[in-house]
Amino acid sequence: MxxxxxxxxxxxxxxxxxxxxxxxxxxxxxxxxxxxxxxxxxxxxxxxxxxxxxxxxxxxxxxxxxxxxxxxxxxxxxxxxxxxxxxxxxxxxxxxxxxxxxxxxxxxxxxxxxxxxxxxxxxxxxxxDRDRVDAQQARRILDRLVGYQLSPLLWRKIKKGLSAGRVQSVAVRLVDDREEQIRAFVSEEYWTLTANLQSAGGKFLAKLMKKSGQKVSIPSKDEMDRIMSEIVGKDFRVTDVRKKERKKLPSPPFITSSLQQEAHRKLSFSPKRTMMLAQQLYEGLDLGKEGTVGLITYMRTDSVKIAEAAQAEAKEWILSHFGNDYYPDEPRQFTNKGRAQEAHEAIRPTVALRTPDSLKGVLSRDQLRLYRLIWERFIASQMSVAVTDTLTVDINVGDYLFRANASTIRFPGFLAVYEEGKDEGEATDEEQSSLTLSVSPGEKLDVVKLLDKQHFTEPPPRYTEASLVRKMEEEGIGRPSTYAPTIETIQTRGYVVKEEKQLIPTELGDIVISLLKEYFPDILNLEFTANLEEKLDRIEEGIAPWKSVVKEYYTPFAVNLAQAEEKIGKVKIEDQVSDEICENCGRNMVIKMGRYGKFLACPGFPECRNTKPLFEEVGANCPKCSKTLVVRRSKKGRKFYGCSGYPECEFVSWEMPAPDPCPECQQLMVIKSSKREKKHVCTNPECRFTKVIEEG
CATH class of the missing domain: 3.40.50.140 (Rossmann fold)
Incomplete structure (x- = not known):
């Protein structure tokens, strides 16, 4: 046989x-x-x-x-x-x-x-496919030429053990540039004025928008007081009421980058963890009677195409669970961007009728959470649009215009299954959530209260792993298969650290990027790197020979390499000296940056190899033994708070301790923050006293 x-x-x-x-x-x-x-x-x-x-x-x-x-x-x-x-x-x-x-x-x-x-x-x-092989060869050889010739230069000029990669260096540059923007940012004061108004139909909020048709800017308390003096005592009268219907389309099914971003937003998964779990779902898991089955399509893709058979299954499920109104007139296909692989598909369940609930007890908790995310996104992508009724109310007070916005969902459509998440700091619609507001043009409104509030402009947010993936995708840096390993690598090498989900360049990262910017501008140039990715695509399409693409990139790089070797002197990284004395040799220990943050090391290395953790005090005392609480890190790098008396005292908290004890029971309070508010909450389960903290 x-x-x-x-x-x-x-x-x-x-x-x-x-x-x-x-x-x-x-x-x-x-x-x-x-x-x-x-x-x-x-x-x-x-x-x-x-x-x-x-x-x-x-x-x-x-x-x-x-x-x-x-x-x-x-x-x-x-x-x-x-x-x-x-x-x-x-x-x-x-x-x-x-x-x-x-x-x-x-x-x-x-x-x-x-x-x-x-x-x-x-x-x-x-x-x-030799063209596809050649595209991979070109990438592999370029990365080898850069890494194996640039890394020894960094060893000689900065520090042994350093390495530099073609795509990784650009990723560090993005993080470093954002940090420079934050450092250079100068916060400016501004004020807003909101009116709490009473109509015949109920109370609502309206925000000051314009004066005499021009947008209002309130830079100071004096200006706010002047505006208040012109408004107080005057009639608030409705001048316009506008009702509109707004339709919202569902998001396309996931591609690699959008899956990594959404899993970070909704599940707090790193790109690396997302891809590890997605690989397991793709390769197949034992479902018992059914045996080992692949649950999702291939997870490295930039295509949003969907197979007709999958669409038919989605239609069957939607009609049986929601009815005809929830399915569009035609099956919905999405358009790929740029040079996405048309032969590939989006990331979707292999069987749309295999619901997440049917896999409970079969998959691990995190496997099921990621499968549910993929399944819901795919099903929603095939559903009807959501229809929202919006209401805009303009109120005049002399020369001033206040505006209230409200919205309510008339028909949920795809929102019945799934709604895309938002990144921290991303703008949200400032609308009141329901249309209980009933007002008419010409109606006079009663003023319940005028709320003037001081604000300060904020710098751009640091990148999270998810927002860095989005930026790399937008700039054409890397490809679906490289996002997660690139972000993992820049942290492993100590160029970037993660603090509270935010990516921050280390001093070492700053130094390396500054040197590369000066002597290897092409390597760090976003457009140059994106153009190379396009040339790799052209190799795959059989349009460009791979050796000519490598030569075009390498020739100027080799010139820069020779110049840098000649011109760069030894770059010394000055270690910060601490008050901690090395118990082995008596020297003052220095502060160094490692993968999991700062630590203390003896400057006598290699004769003395003593190291110890550097604990950052948090300004609160341990509720068990009254010693100082300090910042610690788990083996996976996650920050937590523990007693400085460890191991004698084993108290730990995953939440940031508040500086003051609970006023009711004197136990430890922790800080809890959301987009809406910041509060201190007592950790004593029998007390749970809560104090809301005013921002600014």
Missing amino acids: SKTLVIVESPAKAKSISKFLGSRYIVKASMGHLRDLPKSQLAVDLEHDFEPKYIAIRGRGDLIKELRAATKGADKVFLASDPDREGEAIAWHLSHLLGLALDDKNRIEFHEITKQAIQAAIKHPRQI
Whole structure:
């Protein structure tokens, strides 16, 4: 009986696929790449048109022998690595290692791990796409040329162990530029005036907008007092009432970047965690009686295309649960942006009828939360628009115009299933949530209270991991497969740290970016990097030869490298000296920055290797032993607050302690913040006294 060998990338994928193929098929996993550029050398021949030198990856010898033996024992071999550039390159390298003919039709591709998709792929094998392989080769070689030649320069000029990457450096630059904007920001005072008004239909709020047709700006208390003196005692009269219908379309199903952003907003997942969980859902999980099944389509994609069969399933579910009104006249398709892969699909459930509730008790908590997010977004994308009634009321007071806005949902449409989240600091509609307001033009209103409030302009927010992904996508920096590893790398290297979800450049990051800006402007130039991504796309499309693209990038880089080597002197990073004395050698310890924040180290390194945590006091005392509470970090880098007397006292709190004890029971209070308010809450479950803190 003839045998067919199918090689995939992971054991989980192999297990899922085996279920859909008969006994004539053997499915094995390559465990990712088996051949690559060696780590010990540049491995790119600069004298001979950037020819790469590939070798079998160390430690994979036994696996390669196993796959070679399986290949010899098979009548046919199918290479079923992932459907992207990286997967195509893995198939190409496997062909070389296993002695397969490159013009054989042995490459199969699928975007979901279902019986239908696997069997269709087996029936339609193709040749390895050399253009796609060349695009991956060009990226790999460029990254090697930059990393392996720039990193030693940083070792010699700044500090041993440093490294610089092509895309990672641009990501650090984005974080660093935002920090510079924040440092340079000068806060300005401004005031707002809101009227609490009473109509025949009830109370409502109206905001001062204009004077004599011009937008009102109130920069000071004196100006506010002057405006108040012109308003107090005058009639508030309705001059215009406008009602409108507003329709809102659902968001498209997820692509890689939008999934990472929304999972961060709604689930507090890092991009890395999101992609790890999505990989598990894609490769397949054991559902009991049903066996191992892939639950979502391929998670590295920039396409919002949806298969007709998936749309039909979504329609069936929507009609059976909500009825005809909740389904549009035609199935909804979305338009891809830029150079998105048309052959790819959006991230969606493989079976739309498989609801999240049906997977309770089968998936882990976080797997289920991410599946629910993907499922709800996809179902909502196929539903009717939401219809909102809006009301705008203009009120005149002499020359001044106040305006009230209100809205209510007339028909929820897709909002019955899903609504997209917003980033912190993102503008929201300042509307009252219901249309209880009943007013008529010419109606005189009673003033309940005039509310004048002082504000200060705020600097742009620091990037979160989610908003940095969005910025990278907007600027064309990287591709779906690179967002998460790039953000992970810049933190691992100590160039950026995460504080309260915000990304902050370290002193080391500042120094490296300043040096790169001066001597390697192209590497940090957003437009230059985005143009290179477009050229990689053109290689994949068969329009540009990969070696000419590499040469065009590398030639000016090599010139800059030689100039930098000659001109840059030794950059010294001055460590901040602390009052802490090293108990081993008596020196004053210095403050250094590591992956998980600052720590104390002996300046006598390498003779003395003493290090210890640097604890930042939070200004509150431990409720158990009265010692000072300090900031600590978990193994995963998450900030928490603990007693400085640890390990004798093991008190910890995940929430920031407030400076003052509870006025009712003298127990510890913690700070709780939301977009609406900031408050101090007592931790004593029998008390729970709460004090709202006025901002500004």
